[in-house]
Structure formats: C-alpha cells, structure tokens
Amino acid sequence: MKDQEYSQIIEPSKGWHLIDVKELWRYKDLLYFLVVRGIKGKYAQSILGIGWAVIQPLVQTLVFTVIFGTLAKLDSDGVPYILFSFAAMVPWNYFSSILTESSNALIANKDMLSKVYFPRLVLPLASVFSKLIDFGISFIVMIGLFIYYGFVPSINVIYFPVLLIILIMTSLGVGMILSAMAIQYRDVQYAMGFMVRILMYSVPVVYSINIIPQKWVYVYALNPMVGVIEGMRAAFLGTKAMPWDLISIGAAVSLILFIFGAFYFRKMENTLADIA
Amino acid sequence: MSDTVVKVENVSKRYRIGVQEKSDTFAGQLKNVITYPVRNFRRIAQLKKFDNENDPSVFWALQDINFEVKQGEVLGIIGRNGAGKSTLLKVLSRITEPTTGSIKIKGRVSSLLEVGTGFHPELTGRDNVYMNGTILGMTKKEIDKKFDEIVDFSGVEQHIDTPVKFYSSGMKVRLGFSVAAHLEPEILIIDEVLAVGDFEFQKRCLGKMDSVAKSGRTVLFVSHNMSAVKSLCTKGIVLDKGKVALDGNTNNAIDYYLQSNQYDGYVGHYVNETVGESGFVSVALLDKDNAIRTEFGFDEPVALKIKVKVAELHLKAHLGFRVIDRNERIIFTSEIKLKDEINEAGVYQFEVKLPEKFLAPNKFKLTFAIHHPNVEVIEFLEECLSFEIVETGSDFHIYGGADYGCVIIDSNYILTR
Numbered sequence: 071m072k073d074q075e076y077s078q079i080i081e082p083s084k085g086w087h088l089i090d091v092k093e094l095w096r097y098k099d100l101l102y103f104l105v106v107r108g109i110k111g112k113y114a115q116s117i118l119g120i121g122w123a124v125i126q127p128l129v130q131t132l133v134f135t136v137i138f139g140t141l142a143k144l145d146s147d148g149v150p151y152i153l154f155s156f157a158a159m160v161p162w163n164y165f166s167s168i169l170t171e172s173s174n175a176l177i178a179n180k181d182m183l184s185k186v187y188f189p190r191l192v193l194p195l196a197s198v199f200s201k202l203i204d205f206g207i208s209f210i211v212m213i214g215l216f217i218y219y220g221f222v223p224s225i226n227v228i229y230f231p232v233l234l235i236i237l238i239m240t241s242l243g244v245g246m247i248l249s250a251m252a253i254q255y256r257d258v259q260y261a262m263g264f265m266v267r268i269l270m271y272s273v274p275v276v277y278s279i280n281i282i283p284q285k286w287v288y289v290y291a292l293n294p295m296v297g298v299i300e301g302m303r304a305a306f307l308g309t310k311a312m313p314w315d316l317i318s319i320g321a322a323v324s325l326i327l328f329i330f331g332a333f334y335f336r337k338m339e340n341t342l343a344d345i346a
Numbered sequence: 347m348s349d350t351v352v353k354v355e356n357v358s359k360r361y362r363i364g365v366q367e368k369s370d371t372f373a374g375q376l377k378n379v380i381t382y383p384v385r386n387f388r389r390i391a392q393l394k395k396f397d398n399e400n401d402p403s404v405f406w407a408l409q410d411i412n413f414e415v416k417q418g419e420v421l422g423i424i425g426r427n428g429a430g431k432s433t434l435l436k437v438l439s440r441i442t443e444p445t446t447g448s449i450k451i452k453g454r455v456s457s458l459l460e461v462g463t464g465f466h467p468e469l470t471g472r473d474n475v476y477m478n479g480t481i482l483g484m485t486k487k488e489i490d491k492k493f494d495e496i497v498d499f500s501g502v503e504q505h506i507d508t509p510v511k512f513y514s515s516g517m518k519v520r521l522g523f524s525v526a527a528h529l530e531p532e533i534l535i536i537d538e539v540l541a542v543g544d545f546e547f548q549k550r551c552l553g554k555m556d557s558v559a560k561s562g563r564t565v566l567f568v569s570h571n572m573s574a575v576k577s578l579c580t581k582g583i584v585l586d587k588g589k590v591a592l593d594g595n596t597n598n599a600i601d602y603y604l605q606s607n608q609y610d611g612y613v614g615h616y617v618n619e620t621v622g623e624s625g626f627v628s629v630a631l632l633d634k635d636n637a638i639r640t641e642f643g644f645d646e647p648v649a650l651k652i653k654v655k656v657a658e659l660h661l662k663a664h665l666g667f668r669v670i671d672r673n674e675r676i677i678f679t680s681e682i683k684l685k686d687e688i689n690e691a692g693v694y695q696f697e698v699k700l701p702e703k704f705l706a707p708n709k710f711k712l713t714f715a716i717h718h719p720n721v722e723v724i725e726f727l728e729e730c731l732s733f734e735i736v737e738t739g740s741d742f743h744i745y746g747g748a749d750y751g752c753v754i755i756d757s758n759y760i761l762t763r
Binding site: 075076077078079080081082083097099100102103104106107110111114115179181182183184185186187188254255340341343344 | 353361390391436437438439440441442443444445446447448449450451452453454455457459460463464466468469473476477480481482483484485486509
C-alpha cells in the first residue's frame with residue numbers, strides 16, 4: 071500500500087518544526103476545558119472565590135503605596151502613587167503569574183502526559199488563558215480606582231490593545247520556554263518561585279523609569295515588560311507621550327521570545343513523556 | 347487493495363536507566379558532593395542524548411518490532427512484566443515517539459491507557475466528563491450528544507453535580523470508563539483497564555469491549571488476563587525482552603506465553619539427591635509435549651512424572667501424591683498400590699495424567715509420599731513441586747478473582763417436568 075493512504079505516520083522526529091496549528095485547533099475544546107478547570111479548580115471551596123483576584127493586587131498596591139509612596143516618597147510622575155503603581159501592577163501581576171504557572175504547567179500534569187496523547191502545547195496555553203481572567207478582574211479594579219480618584223485616562227487608551235498583544239505574546243513565549251524547560255530541569259520551577267519577587271524590581275512597577283540613567287534606558291527596555299508598563303502608564307495616566315521607542319524594542323524581543331519558544335517547545339514536545 | 351490499518355515497521359525504543367556512582371574513599375565522596383551539580387546537569391542533559399553506543403545506562407525497551415493489524419482484527423498483545431508491552435502502547439498512542447522505525451495508521455485512533463485521565467477532584471462529575479472526554483480527543487459537541495448516555499452507563503446520575511473528590515474510587519472509575527466507552531474510534535488501543543471496579547462493572551466492561559470488537563472495529567488489546575485475550579482477540583503477539591517472540595493466532599500466542607513464562611516462583615522438576623534404597627528419584631510436571639512446565643492453561647492436561655526406586659522390602663508400599671492449593675486446602679489425594687503393578691526391585695517411572703478442565707485456575711503445590719499404610723512412611727516429599735493453572739476461558743472466567751471452589755466439573759443432569 072502507498073504511504074499516502076495512511077492518515078497518520080509515527081516516526082522519530084528530526085530537526086526543528088513549526089507548531090501544528092491545525093491539530094491545535096482540533097483540540098480547542100480541550101483547551102477551553104483546561105482553562106475552565108484552571109479557574110474553577112483554583113477557587114473551589116473558597117469563601118471569596120474569584121474575589122481573591124481583587125484582594126491580592128489591591129492589598130499589594132496599598133502596601134507599596136504606604137512603603138514606597140508615603141514613607142520613601144518615591145517619584146510617581148505627579149499622579150497619586152496608588153494609581154501610578156496599580157497601572158503597572160495589572161500587567162506585571164499577570165506576567166509574573168505566568169512565570170510561576172507555566173513552569174508548573176507540564177509538571178503538574180505529568181500523569182496526563184504519560185497516559186494520553188494531545189498537543190502538549192495546550193497545557194501552557196491553558197495557564198496563559200486562565201490567568202487572563204485574573205488580569206481582567208484587576209483591570210476592572212483599576213478602572214474603579216480611576217473613577218474613585220476622578221482621573222480621566224488620556225486618548226492614548228486606544229493603544230491598549232497593542233500593549234495587550236505584546237503582553238500576551240511575551241507571556242506565551244516565556245510560558246512555552248519555561249514549561250518545557252522545567253520538565254527536564256526542575257530547578258526552573260524552584261527558581262521561579264522566588265525569582266518573580268525579585269524580577270519585579272527589574273521593571274518600573276514601584277519606581278518611575280526616570281531614575282534609570284538615560285544611556286541605559288534602551289538596554290533596560292530589552293525586557294518587554296518595560297515597554298508594556300510604561301505604555302500602560304502613558305495610555306491610562308497620560309503623564310507622558312506613548313513611549314513608542316521602548317514599546318518597539320520590547321515588541322521585537324517579545325516576538326523573538328515567542329518564535330523561539332514555539333520552536334523550542336515543539337522540539338521538546340516529543341520527549342516530554344520520557345523525561346517527565 | 348490491502349486492508350492493513352496499522353503497520354509497525356522496525357520500531358525500537360531506547361531509554362536511559364540510572365547507573366549509580368559511588369566512591370569508597372572519603373576524599374572521593376567529598377569530591378562527589380562538590381561536583382554533584384555538575385554531574386547532575388550532565389546526567390539530566392543526557393536524558394535525551396544518546397551518543398555513546400556502549401553506554402551502560404542505555405536500555406532498549408523495544409527492539410525491531412514488526413507487525414501488521416488488519417481492519418476489524420482484535421490483536422492481543424501479551425508478555426510478562428517488562429517485556430515492553432507498555433512501551434509499545436505508548437509508542438502506538440503517540441505518547442512517546444519511537445527511537446527508530448515507523449508506525450503507519452489508517453483511521454481515527456483512541457487509546458485508553460487509564461480511566462479518568464485529567465479528573466480534577468474539585469470539579470463536578472459533569473465538568474470532569476467534559477474534561478476527560480476532550481482529553482481523549484472528543485469535541486464538546488460529541489460529548490453534548492452522548493452526555494446522557496455516558497452518565498446513564500456510569501450509574502452515578504445522582505451525583506453528577508457533586509465534586510468528584512466526594513466520589514468513592516469505584517464511582518470515579520465507573521465514570522471514567524463510561525466516558526471512554528463512548529469513544530467511537532476506528533482503531534482502539536486499550537490497556538488492561540478492565541481489572542478495575544467491582545464485579546458487576548467488570549462484566550459490563552467486558553461486554554462493552556466485546557461489542558466494540560464485534561462491531562468490526564480494530565482493537566489492540568494489552569492484557570495479562572488470558573481468558574479475556576482468548577475470548578476477545580482474533581490474533582495475538584507475544585513480546586519478550588522488547589522483541590516480538592511470536593505473531594500468530596490467539597491460541598498459539600497463549601500457548602507460547604504459558605510455555606515461556608516459567609516463573610521463578612514455581613518448581614516444575616525436583617531431583618531427590620538423597621534417595622535411599624527405596625524412595626523418589628525425581629518428580630516433574632510435564633505438558634502435553636513432554637516438556638517441563640509450571641504454568642498450564644485451564645484447558646490443558648497436566649502430567650506428573652514420578653520416578654521411584656523400590657527395594658525388595660517395599661514391593662507392597664503405596665505411592666501417593668496430594669494436590670494442595672495456596673490456602674493449604676487439600677484438593678485431593680491419589681494413590682497407586684505398587685503390588686498391583688510391579689513384582690521385583692528396581693527403578694520405575696509412573697506418568698499420571700491430571701485431566702484438563704478440572705483444577706480451577708489457582709496456584710497449587712504437590713506433595714509426594716511412599717509408605718506402608720498405617721505402618722511406615724518410607725519417604726515424604728512435602729510440597730516439592732508447585733504450579734499454576736491459568737484462566738484460559740473456563741465457564742467461570744467471568745467471576746475472575748472470586749473463590750468458587752477448587753475444581754470445576756460439568757454437571758450431569760437429567761431434565762424432567
């Protein structure tokens with residue numbers, strides 16, 4: 071019989087491959103239920119349930135406002151410190167939760183990996199998407215704070231979708247890399263647990279970008295989150311023009327991360343069950 | 347046009363196994379501790395690299411596997427633990443990829459290596475049906491359509507909106523199996539998931555398997571349960587040490603498996619080194635081809651070869667043996683009066699045939715004695731042989747595991763009204 075009559079050929083893979091988008095699409099329902107499972111499972115049997123998504127960033131911001139705003143009197147570009155830091159906290163919290171979630175995504179499901187085939191990519195994708203709910207909630211809280219302080223965002227909010235795309239693309243890229251790496255080197259998982267707290271100081275969440283020496287700013291902006299956070303501030307607080315230079319540097323790095331992540335994950339995918 | 351739907355060609359699979367490094371000097375140990383992260387990194391990085399051909403930590407779980415499955419065949423894959431059955435299943439179901447070779451498949455495949463994969467304890471039965479179903483490759487629409495049927499089959503309707511963490515383990519298994527039973531693949535790959543749940547449910551599972559097999563779909567079935575293999579499969583392959591040892595019809599495969607699967611725990615041949623002027627020289631268990639064996643199918647005869655040395659003095663002795671089951675129950679005792687058979691001293695060999703379809707599947711031990719009844723025991727070999735009768739399709743196989751007695755007899759009855 072001719073080979074093309076077979077619908078599927080299982081062979082050892084060689085080299086680098088693109089992600090099989092068609093197959094991923096066939097498993098979209100699985101992705102949907104994994105996202106649902108992630109959300110429902112997380113808040114099951116808790117009194118406040120999804121309320122925790124409100125409380126956590128709010129309390130965090132209040133603490134920062136007291137310590138960095140009121141006591142240390144850090145510069146906040148002339149807006150109330152709580153708004154200044156919350157606008158940064160919204161994307162940063164999302165990104166940092168991706169860092170920890172995705173380094174767990176495959177490990178936590180390794181029983182599944184060794185029992186049934188499905189495109190492994192749905193696992194890190196599910197953590198990226200289920201965290202979007204938390205992101206959405208803290209975004210709404212941010213709008214609430216704006217209303218409370220009677221603050222009207224600038225016209226630049228129309229650029230928010232661009233920032234959101236960079237944010238999600240970065241998260242996906244990093245998520246794919248970390249999840250696949252963590253299954254071989256569990257160190258990734260342990261390191262991410264505390265690294266996220268330290269990494270927060272590598273982006274302008276609690277302080278203003280103004281304290282970075284001018285000649286280092288573009289190096290600083292290699293971290294895609296810098297462009298996203300500064301973009302958020304420009305769009306919502308309107309204290310400055312949109313920092314397109316920082317955003318484009320970040321977008322380029324983000325794209326590289328995403329493409330590398332996709333290839334790397336695909337390469338690791340076939341051996342995941344053996345080394346999990 | 348051939349109707350081969352699964353074609354496995356030269357498939358091999360390599361794994362890396364651990365090799366212990368240890369130093370016997372203190373300095374050596376200290377060095378080991380310091381270089382630990384470096385060696386660890388090398389070891390973990392090497393999990394996926396196989397450069398050195400003679401590496402002792404490389405293990406071939408499958409070697410050069412070739413077979414074909416045709417449309418509608420039910421293939422039983424048997425082999426002892428570690429023969430590579432699970433690895434083969436994982437390669438066939440794309441969980442792990444082969445190191446060499448290729449597998450060509452025609453049609454939609456579902457593989458069932460576990461029931462209830464992906465169940466989340468905090469989610470309700472309903473949510474988990476969708477979760478598990480989509481993991482197994484169904485779409486939401488397909489599950490919507492079959493949802494009532496699935497719940498009905500599982501028998502947990504009342505608790506479908508309860509988190510599964512409150513389910514008993516039996517309920518979880520039933521729900522998981524129910525989802526799996528409603529998959530409609532063209533090719534089904536199934537592991538020994540039948541050995542779960544209570545008796546009532548097992549019967550239902552076997553029934554479902556049977557109807558899948560009879561509906562003309564292709565099934566690849568891995569099992570230890572010879573009676574299930576015998577009743578369901580149309581073809582069998584035996585794996586041994588990662589290779590295909592036999593590829594043929596089901597009965598040949600089962601025979602081969604039983605012959606080759608001579609488990610260390612049983613003794614099929616005993617030579618009495620200390621035989622006196624009268625006594626046993628050797629005793630052995632033989633199959634129908636006169637080969638020594640310790641595992642017999644239910645439908646095979648078991649022969650006892652008893653070699654005795656008889657002195658002039660003991661020509662009127664009795665030669666006896668006794669079959670004991672693993673619960674130390676005596677099944678029966680049988681005797682041969684030597685005076686009926688021989689009249690001079692010498693070495694004699696008796697071959698006693700235990701009929702097939704008589705001893706119920708179980709583990710047995712044999713005790714031999716030569717004695718003058720109520721006077722003198724000349725020699726007594728206590729439990730010197732052991733063997734197993736394997737379930738290969740007695741009428742009672744559906745009660746697998748239950749104690750229904752030690753022997754099976756056909757009831758002779760007269761019907762009147």
